[in-house]
Amino acid sequence: MSDVKRFSAKDFFKIDLENSTLLDVREPGEVLVRPVNGAIQIPFF
Numbered sequence: 001m002s003d004v005k006r007f008s009a010k011d012f013f014k015i016d017l018e019n020s021t022l023l024d025v026r027e028p029g030e031v032l033v034r035p036v037n038g039a040i041q042i043p044f045f
Contacts, residue, residue, distance in 0.1 A: 007015060015022070017038055024031060024039035031041055 022036060022039040024036050024041045025044040028041075028043055
């Protein structure tokens, strides 16, 4: 089983993308302004 971890904005770019799954739960408009490459988009409504 995997651990769910939270990262601050300051540490976001230190995430090991090869061994992580990113879930982007922002609203669709926010994703359009600042997309996160490789993240899985799950809209937060």
